[in-house]
Amino acid sequence: MDRRAGGGETIMATSEVVHAHAGPQGFIRKYIFSLDHKVIGIQYFFLALTAVWVGMFLSLLMRIHLIWPQVNLPIVGHIQPETYLSLLTMHGTIMVFFVLTTAPQGGFGNYFLPIQIGAPDMAFPVLNMLSFWTTFVAFVVMLAAFFVTGGAPLHGWTGYPPLSAVQSTGPGEGLGADLWITSIAIFCAASLMGALNFITTTLDLRAKGMTLMRMPLTVWSWFITAILGLLAFGVLLSAGILLLMDRNLGTSFFVPVIVVNGQLMGHKGGSPLLWQHLFWFFGHPEVYIAILPGMGVTSQILSTFARKPIFGYRAMVYAMLGIGFLGFMVWGHHMFMSGMSPYSAFAFSLLTMAIGVPSAIKTFNWLGTLYKGRIRFYTPMLFAVGFVSLFVSGGLSGPFLAQPTLDIPLHDTYFVVGHFHLIMGVAAIFGIFAATYYWFPKMFGRMMNEGLGKAHFWLTFIGTYAIFMPMHYLGMAGHPRRYSQLTEVAYLHNLIPLQTFMTYAAFITIGAQFIFVINLFWSMLKGPKAADNPWDATTVEWTTATPPPHDNFGGQTPVIHNGPYEYGVPGAARDFVMQTDPAVGAAH
Amino acid sequence: MGLALLAVIWLITFVSTYFFIWHPWWLPAGVSASAAAIDHQFVTTYILMGIVFVLAQCSLGLFAWQYRDRGSSAPPVDYSHGNTTMEIVWTVLTGVLFVGLNLMGSKIWAAERFEPAQASAVPVEVTGMQFAWYFRYPGPDGKFGITNPKLMDPSAGSEAAIGLDTSDPAAKDDVVTGTMFLPVNRQVDFTLRAVDVIHSFFIPNMRFKQDAVPGLAIHMHVTPTQIGDYEIACAELCGLGHYKMHGMVKVVSQEDFDKWIAAREAEKQ
Amino acid sequence: MSTLAPNFAVKDPKARDAGGGAPPSFGGGGDGNGGGGNGAFNYGERLRRARLGLVLGLTAVIMLFVGFTSALLVRKGLPSFDAQTNTYSRDWVPINLPWVLLFVNTAVLLVSSLTMEFARRAITRKAALAPVKSIPGVSLGDERGFPWLGTTVILGMGFLAGQLLVWRILHEHRFFVNTGPSSSFAYLLFATHAVHLAGGVIALMYAAAASWMLHKPIEAQRIVVDIAAWYWHFMALLWIYIVVLLMIVR
Known part of the structure; x- marks a missing residue:
């Protein structure tokens, strides 16, 4: 695979070719329509930051409505049950697409993948720019759904038809729903462009000596995520097109004969389950698209701050490949209660349980990395440890839901909400936080404040557990998800105190995020200047200037001699050997 | 900082586990023939996952504290790239654990869903619509x-x-009717239908849940084992009234059931 | 090429020496083109990379059609419950496609694929000769070949026009997009293919424009034509797939 090891000529040419575009001149070319992967990465980062605040604000409104349904809020006013469902739909969609997919891959992946493999830029810089601006358009279209007649759709982020396919099924299912689907279709196109670029860059632009098995685990995670995206988003796009046709052209892909409010619709013969199959064929890999980069970043940070090589590098790579591969064969576990053939549930269940194995390998290897290390507790490390803890907690509720038998009482209850929030929501967000604290010095040339960072960590860590752990109790008690009020069903009354506790926990956790933003912007302007390698880390991005020059290495091209995590090497001058240092010998 | 992590991770672990063991919030009382088996599988999974949970979290906290950077006095780190034997061991162990759990549970699923209802079962058609359940x-x-x-x-x-x-x-x-009456200890043969969007027929006490899908007539069976009133909830997002789409199932003796149905028939004449 | 240092100079990462960083503005500074002074672009590298990108892009297109195909098979095979008869029934009515016209269109597209291939080969030859031509004193004469690219564009547009005709005929036979699942899928597949093919036509026009308006060097032009050609061949293949699919699953 190591065709790069061949000779210097190729590498030189690479940097020439990629930077064939003119050096950035003027504000617009430099910061708006920039072709520089670093600027695009930062653009993605800020897009995700905006989106996460929107998404978080929506969740706050939901939590308030659940506990005080009658309250009259300033500006927002009185939240109706249908508004609650719109908030829920938009919260889920924005978080999944514009935060969990955008920040780790589009943001950090864009910025650091080329640098970590010693490339001067992405393989196709113009495509990279287009990908960002397409994502931006998708986000604007998504937000526009709030402001049209009827408001945002109420069909949930999974958009099950016929609810999502017929205009009269509820408020928000008119133009709002069309905008929602259009936005997702645009997002698909953007993600496909991004995925194509990531894969080509990883395969074709690695520096001399950067064999596949010397790539940092972050690069592996972005690479695998890109492959998942390439295969999954096309299918979602196809489903979105079919849904738009059902809504606007009167076709019947997903809609059988239905009567809404006594009104016979013109559809005939369609299959609502068809949408679920197509959606989850995308939807399950999407879960790994959200979490894999977090796994990569956690591995990188645990090793760096434990001052120890990562435990079982190859196993980590194979585990990620295994998770990605199996991820395409388990979509049916979202559909055990859907009316799908009960026989197929067997296969889906077994394959789903099989995913537990590579996930467990990763957890054990993270623990193995800490074992007998020399841990330095800077903020990124705290978030990485938090990631492992959340990954374990969220992961262990998986084997419940993966069994169709136990899915009978637990499906579509708060148990599921707790499960996926811990593992693909909060754990992935912890991965993003860890990455932010870890790479901020390289991206902005300054250090973030440690004190504020630690305060942010403790409040967020305890706060998120306080919000999402009780959801498992609610789910066991049979609390269905997506209920805007707990007043109607009698057995839910007992659960109101727990819901109230969660709302208070949400206030505190969301409050803690202000610490993060203040720290972020204050440090950007006033933080102490960062050295080139403030964490004594080994990967290639720490060899170049801070922040890196336009072509990443100032005309030089790095040559790689070592694996990515050579810490605590016996007999070395320092306790770490960088990837570009002379070889440490045949240690592995 | 290592000690703080140890304390907080352990605290979270023990508080969560405490609530799981004390279980003030738990599965509602099971009143169907299959409830006991499902609950048993649930508890088994629960204990096994609980053990893994406590072990993993505790060692995470412990390692964070024990292997913190103690300055120059600390022993040198263990320069190791892993241990293949151990990796194989835990891969096999988790594989056996997960696949074993799965196979254990699959028997219940087969009994629930593969076998058709008995000929003697009470046929009831359940129709979901925005936002009510009707029983025929x-x-x-x-x-x-x-x-x-x-x-x-x-x-x-x-x-x-x-x-x-x-x-x-x-x-x-x-x-x-709008309220479902069922005779106790007799199998019920549900036909689930929906007229507008997808609904999900959820009776927590009976450990019963199945989506009602437009364009499908889904057959399911359940045997209530205890007389009483139980709530029905909709478990699939179906529109703005989703939260209030609930109903009641009244499980009564065969006698009372026969009386009730005769009275309904009489009303119709 | 000696510009590459055998060992990359590592800056002292001893770290935390204050003031060591560049200005905090991102993306600034830096000499984008490297200092080598050896400005020749490596077009071979670039072509290979572009082809890899194309293969990945086509993978995404394939996944889109995988989505459509599985939807088609499921939609055809899965019966729907009919409350009035208390039975399951299928509502698939086979569609009458204007096969003759479709075969003519197919032929046009296949011929265009052929002309595209000639265009690709012509420009590959030209690009290979370019370095020789640039040697002062050497003259190979101006090769003015057949305008294969233009022919392909015209044939491509002809195909699209033919598809429009198919569309009109279907309308005349009262097969509308919402008539039944078979006609829905036929319109869907035709339209999606047409959109992709129109993209190819635009790419070809860009390739043509690149030569005489944008003054791109022949090697850069060749990359555009090469990628467009493979894309075009893929479109022909995709079209055959669609036709065969609609023949089997009417």
Whole structure:
């Protein structure tokens, strides 16, 4: 695979070719329509930051409505049950697409993948720019759904038809729903462009000596995520097109004969389950698209701050490949209660349980990395440890839901909400936080404040557990998800105190995020200047200037001699050997 | 900082586990034939996952504290790239654990979903619509009359809501109600239908859940084992009234059931 | 090429020496083109990379059609419950496609694929000769070949026009997009293919424009034509797939 090891000529040419575009001149070319992967990465980062605040604000409104349904809020006013469902739909969609997919891959992946493999830029810089601006358009279209007649759709982020396919099924299912689907279709196109670029860059632009098995685990995670995206988003796009046709052209892909409010619709013969199959064929890999980069970043940070090589590098790579591969064969576990053939549930269940194995390998290897290390507790490390803890907690509720038998009482209850929030929501967000604290010095040339960072960590860590752990109790008690009020069903009354506790926990956790933003912007302007390698880390991005020059290495091209995590090497001058240092010998 | 991590991770672990063991919030009392087996599988999974949870979290906290950077006095780090034997061991162990759990549970699933309802089962058709459940009993002839989407009128309720075609002789004795009555200890053969969007028929006490999907008539069976009133909830997002789409199932003795159905038939005449 | 240092100079990462960083503005500074002074672009590298990108892009297109195909098979095979008869029934009515016209269109597209291939080969030859031509004093004469690219564009547009005709005929036979699942899928597949093919036509026009308006060097032009050609061949293949699919699953 190591065709790069061949000779210097190729590498030189690479940097020439990629930077064939003119050096950035003027504000617009430099910061708006920039072709520089670093600027695009930062653009993605800020897009995700905006989106996460929107998404978080929506969740706050939901939590308030659940506990005080009658309250009259300033500006927002009185939240109706249908508004609650719109908030829920938009919260889920924005978080999944514009935060969990955008920040780790589009943001950090864009910025650091080329640098970590010693490339001067992405393989196709113009495509990279287009990908960002397409994502931006998708986000604007998504937000526009709030402001049209009827408001945002109420069909949930999974958009099950016929609810999502017929205009009269509820408020928000008119133009709002069309905008929602259009936005997702645009997002698909953007993600496909991004995925194509990531894969080509990883395969074709690695520096001399950067064999596949010397790539940092972050690069592996972005690479695998890109492959998942390439295969999954096309299918979602196809489903979105079919849904738009059902809504606007009167076709019947997903809609059988239905009567809404006594009104016979013109559809005939369609299959609502068809949408679920197509959606989850995308939807399950999407879960790994959200979490894999977090796994990569956690591995990188645990090793760096434990001052120890990562435990079982190859196993980590194979585990990620295994998770990605199996991820395409388990979509049916979202559909055990859907009316799908009960026989197929067997296969889906077994394959789903099989995913537990590579996930467990990763957890054990993270623990193995800490074992007998020399841990330095800077903020990124705290978030990485938090990631492992959340990954374990969220992961262990998986084997419940993966069994169709136990899915009978637990499906579509708060148990599921707790499960996926811990593992693909909060754990992935912890991965993003860890990455932010870890790479901020390289991206902005300054250090973030440690004190504020630690305060942010403790409040967020305890706060998120306080919000999402009780959801498992609610789910066991049979609390269905997506209920805007707990007043109607009698057995839910007992659960109101727990819901109230969660709302208070949400206030505190969301409050803690202000610490993060203040720290972020204050440090950007006033933080102490960062050295080139403030964490004594080994990967290639720490060899170049801070922040890196336009072509990443100032005309030089790095040559790689070592694996990515050579810490605590016996007999070395320092306790770490960088990837570009002379070889440490045949240690592995 | 290592000690703080140890303390907080352990605290979170023990508080969560405490609530899981003390279980003030738990599965509601099981009142169907399959509830015991499902609960057993649940508890087994629960204990196994609980052990893994406590072990993993505790060692995470412990390692964070024990292997913190103690300055120059600390022993050198263990320069190791892993241990293949150990990796194989835990890969095999987790594989066995997960696959074993899965196989254990699959028998219950097969009993629930592969076998058709007994011939003696009480047939009940459940129809979900925004935002109510309707229950139909076929009457003495044991046959459900045909329904016609063109006749559906939700505002009129009951028969008209599900579009019962009264010109069909089989429909004459069909009973449609908003509250479901079931005889105790007898299997029920549900036919689940939905007229507008997907709903999900969820009776927590009976450990029963199944989506009702437009364009499908899904057969499911359950055997209630205890007399009493139990709540039905909708578990699939179905629109703005999703939270209030609930119903009641009254499990009564066979005698009371027969009396009740006879009274409904009498009302129809 | 000696510009590459055998060992990359590592800056002292001893770290935390204050003031060591560049200005905090991102993306600034830096000499984008490297200092080598050896400005020749490596077009071979670039072509290979572009082809890899194309293969990945086509993978995404394939996944889109995988989605459509599985939807088609499921939609055809899965019956729907009919409340009025208390039975499951299928509502698939086979569609009458204007096969003759479709075969003519197919032929046009296949011929265009052929002309595209000639265009690709012509420009490959030209690009290979370019370095020789640039040697002062060497003259190979101006090769003015057949305008294969233009022919392909015209044939491509002809195909699209033919598809429009198919569309009109279907309308005349009262097969509308919402008539039944078979006609829905036929319109869907035709339209999606047409959109992709129109993209190819635009790419070809860009390739043509690149030569005489944008003054791109022949090697850069060749990359555009090469990628467009493979894309075009893929479109022909995709079209055959669609036709065969609609023949089997009517």
